[in-house]
Amino acid sequence: MSSRLEAEHLYKVFGRRPGDAVTRLEQGADRDELRDDGTTAAVIDASFSVEPGEIFVVMGLSGSGKSTLLRMLNGLLEPTAGHVRFDGQDMTALGDRELRALRANKISMVFQHFALFPHRSVRENAAYGLSVQGVPRAERERRADEALALCGLAGWEDSWPDELSGGMQQRVGLARALATDADLLLMDESFSALDPLIRRDMQDQLLELQKTLKKTIVFITHDLNEAMRLGDRIAVMRDGRIVQTGTAEDILVRPVDDYVASFTKDVDRSRVLTTGAVMDPETRGDEADCDCPTVTPDTPFTELCALSARLSHPVAVLSEDGELVGVVRRQRLVGFLGDRQGAPEPCGNPSVPAHVDGKVTARA
Ligand SMILES: Nc1ncnc2c1ncn2[C@@H]1O[C@H](COP(=O)(O)OP(=O)(O)OP(=O)(O)O)[C@@H](O)[C@H]1O
Secondary structure: OOOEEEEEEEEEOOOOOHHHHHHHHOOOHHHHHHHHHHHHHHEHHHHHHOOOOOOOEEOOOOOHHHHHHHHHHOOOOOOOOEEEOOOOOEEHHOOHHHHHHHHOOOOEEEEOOOOOOOOOOOHHHHHHHHHHOOOHHHHHHHHHHHHHOOOOOOOOOOOOOHHHHHHHHHHHHHHHHOOOOEEEEEEEEEOOOHHHHHHHHHHHHHHHHHHHOOOOOEEOOOHHHHHHHHOEEEEEEEOOOEEEEOOHHHHHHOOOHHHHHHHHHOHHHHHHOHHHHHHHOOOOOOOOOOOOOOOOOOOEEEHHHHHHHHOOOOOOOOOOOOOOEEEEEEEHHHHHHHOOOOEEEEOOOOOOOOOOOOHHHHHH
């Protein structure tokens, strides 16, 4: 199966002599050095691929280059160097007309500000992308109504946008993107303008829809918690560069540097981690011989903790085939909630041995 979307050594430089700037960046110059010459390296050497049905989140602080990257992915901005491939087709080699057709039929955007037409009904707003495609009226209304129903807006089709709350308006934006049947959704801070509770609700709704629709989604956010909730994989951007790409667990448990680690400080680890991240793969081989409940590497951390609290011995981890693949000691669980590696440290008190499982387990 080939990737749906690929970025290959993408650069976007604003300012004078962008080609020269790329050469300097390839030779190791950084953003600040170029800025002295009045040149902005918005995106530097970004490479990644997004698989069909995947939610790929690009996360970074303001100015890190996320929006510029997204605009290159949908062909609105021409890369200074590098390639974007959609289903293997090099978008950077397409002419304007072909690009417009690709955007109208295969790619949908969901923006932070819903930009609904105030004098068109909710149905007409949701059908907008279809009217751009030239779909006949009856069919586009039917498809718009279906998309609105998917987004929880059945019964609101004939309303005006100003009769809807902010969250509902954002759902219309999502329905508009879904109505076109485009496989690739590009979502730029789509939920950032919403109140926290509504934002969470929209995240849940997107995850729920994704279970059946299995779209390919690139989701831009500056919020790591949102990135971790939504992303199958996350790319962390800093100063124009992607500094790490990985699952939420990778970013949390194996940050590539202190910068990425500093992002994860406030993340609720218990919501992100799964058993695979905390298990010890070294086993004696007989840990699963009793009749106690077991877990798999995908078991959520909270479930694992609940089970561990009930057992007097380490929890056995079995693969889907029932093979013993690891064990989880309670001591290690406690470590993972508080510290990056989850490794127990000596406490400095000579009367309390640091690695006595029994004692630490009893307290946990
Ligand atoms: N058209 C442009 N001309 C010059 N510089 C630009 C242009 N567009 C973006 N930049 C610069 O490129 C850098 C990356 O901007 P970009 O908007 O992609 O970042 P971002 O991560 O999306 O930020 P935000 O979250 O604030 O939107 C910034 O320094 C920005 O000022």
